[in-house]
Amino acid sequence: MSDTALDVTGWTCPAPLRDRPRVVMGHGGGGALSAELVQHLFAPAFGGDVLAQLGDSAAVSLGGVRLAFSTDSYVVRPLFFPGGSIGDLAVNGTVNDLAMSGAEAEYLSCGFILEEGVEMSVVARVAEAMGAAARAAGVEVATGDTKVVEAGHGDGIYINTAGIGVIPDGVDLRPQRVVPGDVVIVSGEIGLHGVAIMSVREGLEFGVDVQSDCAALGGLVRSMLAVTPDLHVLRDPTRGGLAASLNEIAAASGTGVVIHEGRVPVPAAVANACAILGLDPLYVANEGKLVAFVPREHADAVLDAMRAHPLGRHAAVIGEAVDAHPGLVVARTALGGTRVVDLPIGEQLPRIC
Amino acid sequence: MKYIEEFQDPALARRLLDDIHATVTRPWALMEVCGGQTHTIIRHGIDQLLPELVELIHGPGCPVCVTPLEVIDKALEIASRPDVIFCSFGDMLRVPGTGRDLFQVRSEGGDVRVVYSPLDALRIAQENPKHQVVFFGIGFETTAPPNAMTVHQAKKLGIPNFSLLVSHVRVPPAIEAIMQSPSCRVQGFLAAGHVCSVMGVREYPELAARHRVPIVVTGFEPLDILEGVRRAVRQLERGEHTVDNAYARAVRPEGNPAALAMLEDVFEVTDRAWRGIGVIPDSGWRLSERYRDFDAEHRFSVTGINTREPAECRSGEVLQGLLKPHECEAFGTLCTPRSPLGATMVSSEGACAAYYLYRRLELGTVPAAATAPTAASAPLEASPVV
Numbered sequence: 001m002s003d004t005a006l007d008v009t010g011w012t013c014p015a016p017l018r019d020r021p022r023v024v025m026g027h028g029g030g031g032a033l034s035a036e037l038v039q040h041l042f043a044p045a046f047g048g049d050v051l052a053q054l055g056d057s058a059a060v061s062l063g064g065v066r067l068a069f070s071t072d073s074y075v076v077r078p079l080f081f082p083g084g085s086i087g088d089l090a091v092n093g094t095v096n097d098l099a100m101s102g103a104e105a106e107y108l109s110c111g112f113i114l115e116e117g118v119e120m121s122v123v124a125r126v127a128e129a130m131g132a133a134a135r136a137a138g139v140e141v142a143t144g145d146t147k148v149v150e151a152g153h154g155d156g157i158y159i160n161t162a163g164i165g166v167i168p169d170g171v172d173l174r175p176q177r178v179v180p181g182d183v184v185i186v187s188g189e190i191g192l193h194g195v196a197i198m199s200v201r202e203g204l205e206f207g208v209d210v211q212s213d214c215a216a217l218g219g220l221v222r223s224m225l226a227v228t229p230d231l232h233v234l235r236d237p238t239r240g241g242l243a244a245s246l247n248e249i250a251a252a253s254g255t256g257v258v259i260h261e262g263r264v265p266v267p268a269a270v271a272n273a274c275a276i277l278g279l280d281p282l283y284v285a286n287e288g289k290l291v292a293f294v295p296r297e298h299a300d301a302v303l304d305a306m307r308a309h310p311l312g313r314h315a316a317v318i319g320e321a322v323d324a325h326p327g328l329v330v331a332r333t334a335l336g337g338t339r340v341v342d343l344p345i346g347e348q349l350p351r352i353c
Numbered sequence: 354m355k356y357i358e359e360f361q362d363p364a365l366a367r368r369l370l371d372d373i374h375a376t377v378t379r380p381w382a383l384m385e386v387c388g389g390q391t392h393t394i395i396r397h398g399i400d401q402l403l404p405e406l407v408e409l410i411h412g413p414g415c416p417v418c419v420t421p422l423e424v425i426d427k428a429l430e431i432a433s434r435p436d437v438i439f440c441s442f443g444d445m446l447r448v449p450g451t452g453r454d455l456f457q458v459r460s461e462g463g464d465v466r467v468v469y470s471p472l473d474a475l476r477i478a479q480e481n482p483k484h485q486v487v488f489f490g491i492g493f494e495t496t497a498p499p500n501a502m503t504v505h506q507a508k509k510l511g512i513p514n515f516s517l518l519v520s521h522v523r524v525p526p527a528i529e530a531i532m533q534s535p536s537c538r539v540q541g542f543l544a545a546g547h548v549c550s551v552m553g554v555r556e557y558p559e560l561a562a563r564h565r566v567p568i569v570v571t572g573f574e575p576l577d578i579l580e581g582v583r584r585a586v587r588q589l590e591r592g593e594h595t596v597d598n599a600y601a602r603a604v605r606p607e608g609n610p611a612a613l614a615m616l617e618d619v620f621e622v623t624d625r626a627w628r629g630i631g632v633i634p635d636s637g638w639r640l641s642e643r644y645r646d647f648d649a650e651h652r653f654s655v656t657g658i659n660t661r662e663p664a665e666c667r668s669g670e671v672l673q674g675l676l677k678p679h680e681c682e683a684f685g686t687l688c689t690p691r692s693p694l695g696a697t698m699v700s701s702e703g704a705c706a707a708y709y710l711y712r713r714l715e716l717g718t719v720p721a722a723a724t725a726p727t728a729a730s731a732p733l734e735a736s737p738v739v
Contacts, residue, residue: 021457022457022460022461023460024456024457024459024460025456026456032691204469262363268358271358278389325714328713328714330714333396333397333398334361334363334397335361335363335366335397335398335399335402335575336363336398336402337397337398337399337401337402338398338401338714338715339395339396339397339398339710339711339712340710340711340712340713340714342710
């Protein structure tokens with residue numbers, strides 16, 4: 001089990017990943033380890049200005065048309081959970097990545113990696129769920145691929161989807177547009193997906209009336225852009241939760257972010273599950289929520305539009321972008337104290353006691 | 354589950370704070386024993402809201418932090434063996450041993466599994482009779498009873514391929530050791546409520562009397578902490594030093610008889626080394642003679658462990674309340690949750706992690722763009738959810 005020496009030639013950061021000579025699960029967790037892997041290994045290897053933007057989706061121009069282009073892979077366990085399945089996630093996740101650029105998803109690709117031995121009825125249920133989710137989101141699965149790996153080399157079904165959509169004229173959503181004074185709005189109650197998954201995970205099953213919030217957000221974004229195309233940035237806080245999205249925006253924009261803990265909508269069932277497990281709802285995954293940085297003058301109108309949409313009826317202003325502490329996210333606690341809300345390394349683990 | 358919001362109520366917190374401000378006339382130093390309490394204090398900014406005269410000193414009550422490096426290294430060695438399935442609570446997987454951690458062992462091919470209960474490990478043993486299944490049994494009086502019960506079950510069911518790597522510690526001897534230290538500044542204790550829910554309070558009156566310190570059994574929500582501080586300060590101002598139970602909704606004076614009986618059956622008291630502190634007499638448990646066959650250290654005869662503590666790490670002083678985390682020169686520079694020197698920076702209950710996680714802004718010692726931690730948010734490496 002000796003370590004192979006790392007060849008750091010050409011890497012952009014001195015001794016990146018120096019303490020991780022091998023891939024660990026946290027490299028896929030959506031937190032600091034994931035960011036490090038992409039920024040210091042993949043991005044330098046691939047080059048290219050588009051990738052360097054590191055958005056949820058890439059904004060590219062083809063034939064004079066601005067397109068959003070995105071891909072994501074889905075390895076959720078279990079395959080079916082309260083409120084959805086890996087099929088719903090595979091469609092909605094990529095649709096939402098495109099929506100965060102302001103684009104309507106038009107076409108998806110779909111790559112299946114199936115494990116030898118998985119029941120055909122399970123594959124069929126997943127495919128049907130994907131079809132239904134695609135129809136609901138108004139997107140067409142236009143191309144795909146299937147591979148089978150030997151038994152024991154997968155968790156039943158992995159899915160990769162990629163999608164493209166057109167970015168409307170006048171829409172320019174990216175963290176670099178955030179300025180101090182922007183209002184931070186979250187579209188609804190957080191933590192539902194992560195808690196729903198944990199509630200059915202082997203070894204951790206607990207009774208809780210929580211369903212995943214898995215949903216396609218294109219319609220909600222459309223209703224927001226109808227109020228003003230001048231939204232500054234949108235993110236869907238999936239892995240790493242709201243905390244990770246806010247940190248990414250703070251870091252990329254160079255502004256500080258202040259949130260008021262008491263204003264963040266956390267359902268009682270999520271708060272209670274997190275309290276028992278020693279987790280922070282800010283770090284728990286969502287699949288049907290977005291966080292928006294909106295110019296102050298448009299904030300009320302955008303909030304009203306969000307609340308008029310079924311997926312935004314619990315939308316709330318939770319904070320603002322500030323001059324102070326650039327790159328940091330700070331929470332004002334309910335008791336009146338303050339704390340830093342950091343980027344997670346990976347994802348959360350229940351505590352020992 | 355209505356009990357959480359009630360114990361975070363800002364209006365009630367304000368009243369308790371007002372009462373503490375009105376009561377205190379002199380400087381007092383209180384130690385919260387449990388790392389969970391430390392995180393509540395720092396996460397909610399309670400220390401910022403207390404009178405300057407009341408100083409909270411963070412105690413050694415983080416089970417992950419105090420597990421000796423030698424035991425971590427033994428865990429790494431055992432987990433690396435090809436015939437072993439090594440099971441642990443998630444907290445332990447990122448704690449650095451000498452040069453690596455359990456996540457790294459897993460990435461090198463070791464079968465390391467995160468479980469949420471020791472009984473899960475026992476089930477894995479039943480399902481994998483050709484493998485040796487080892488559960489990493491660490492923690493205070495809170496986690497010891499379920500681990501004891503698991504070994505009891507393994508013996509009763511005759512499961513030969515299960516064993517426990519034990520590093521359990523006991524709180525009262527640690528309090529004794531802290532009070533005996535010549536540099537001790539602690540004048541009162543907030544005792545850990547969950548420990549007392551198992552053990553009761555029978556061990557505390559003698560400690561309180563001998564060292565003339567109030568000991569207030571305290572819970573973990575913000576109002577619990579404030580009530581514990583309020584009662585401790587009130588005693589100190591009056592010159593009293595008794596044991597007071599401010600966590601009566603969970604703690605009975607006699608503790609939990611069933612858990613105590615299980616501990617009595619499976620474990621026996623032993624001297625135990627605490628990481629960063631040293632050996633404290635009678636401060637730990639080991640498997641009793643009847644259960645020695647289930648002791649992983651005996652079963653695997655792990656020898657040749659050569660531990661190397663980073664010379665820069667001062668977590669021992671932090672654990673004894675002699676040093677605030679940010680007073681360590683390595684804090685936030687050489688030592689971050691991303692690349693910790695010591696367990697206090699990586700554990701979900703570690704004081705250094707709490708300061709780094711929540712207090713970087715005020716401390717001003719760590720650049721905003723420093724790679725990030727989490728502690729209360731250690732990585733769920735085994736569980737992609739998206």
